[in-house]
Amino acid sequence: LPGWARPLAEGDTGALAALADALRDYHAAAVAPFQESIDAAFAADRDSRARDVLGGGVEALLAGLGPPIRWTPPVLEVDYVVDQDLALGGRGLRLVPSYFCQRTPLSMADPGLPPVLIYPIQQRHRWRPAVRRAGAAGLSALMGASRSAALRALDHGATTTQLARMLGVSPATASRHATVLREAGLIETRRDGTAVLHTRTPLGTALLEGEIAASPPPRPGQS
Structure with missing residues (x-):
């Protein structure tokens, strides 16, 4: 072992405590x-x-x-x-x-x-845009009540037919909602046998939980 590692291998309590502190500091700075x-x-x-x-x-x-x-x-x-x-x-x-x-x-x-x-x-x-909180009412206003409901319905994934049944709309309408959500990066769609399965992306989940990317509104007189 290199000299700096020997105290760790021998179980030196001071060296182990220093290592633990360093790991905590690193986690706080780089991971948390x-x-x-x-x-x-x-x-x-x-x-x-x-x-x-x-x-x-x-x-x-x-x-x-x-x-x-x-x-x-x-x-x-x-x-x-x-x-x-x-x-x-x-x-x-x-x-x-x-x-x-x-x-x-x-x-x-x-x-x-x-x-x-x-x-x-x-x-x-992996990496997704930074987000901050917003209200559920704002989500419906942004996306429309139907597409907001479609995003909420995909808690555990659903086929187009299942989504249509949950929303009380036709499969064609459910498919259009899914297309818009997919193009916005809020859901993913993949073929599962003869069916098409829609699932929320992390971005879609964050948006649904009231965390949409936004900047603070400008102060009066600012552009």
């Missing part, structure tokens, strides 16, 4: 200001994985973890920093989404620990 964006990215990834499980079971979940992860039954192949095999032997595999993990998934170094695969969340779920 973006916590809302990170939470929204986690929520989007979780919703996407849940839809995969509901739509196609564990097979669909594992197949959707790529591109650095490939499901070739019964083996889950992962682009990893070392060449190794991990036999589950009947044990479960805990999947942990990571905002900061980039490109290459990670696993626990100790083979005696429960099997864990830390995988990077999809890039499309």
Whole structure:
């Protein structure tokens, strides 16, 4: 070990306390200001994985973890920093989404620990515009009551037919609402078998929760 690391390896309480303080300070400066964006990215990834499980079971979940992860039954192949095999032997595999993990998934170094695969969340779920609060009434005024209701109806995703049923409109009308919301970046649309599934993006969720990007109104006399 290099000299600076030896006190940590030996469990020196002063060195460990200094490391803990440094990590707290770093988190406060570099991570905490973006916590809302990170939470929204986690929520989007979780919703996407849940839809995969509901739509196609564990097979669909594992197949959707790529591109650095490939499901070739019964083996889950992962682009990893070392060449190794991990036999589950009947044990479960805990999947942990990571905002900061980039490109290459990670696993626990100790083979005696429960099997864990830390995988990077999809890039499309990451950085989003900064937002601030606004009222629900303002959302309806901005988007119109029908499209605001359509965005609210997509809590867990819905097909065009399901959305039409929830809104009490025709499928054609629901499809038009979905098109406008998708073009605004508030929802995503993908084909799921013969149906088309609409889900909210993190930006759409933030807007729905009353957090729209806006600047303070100018003072009188300012442009």
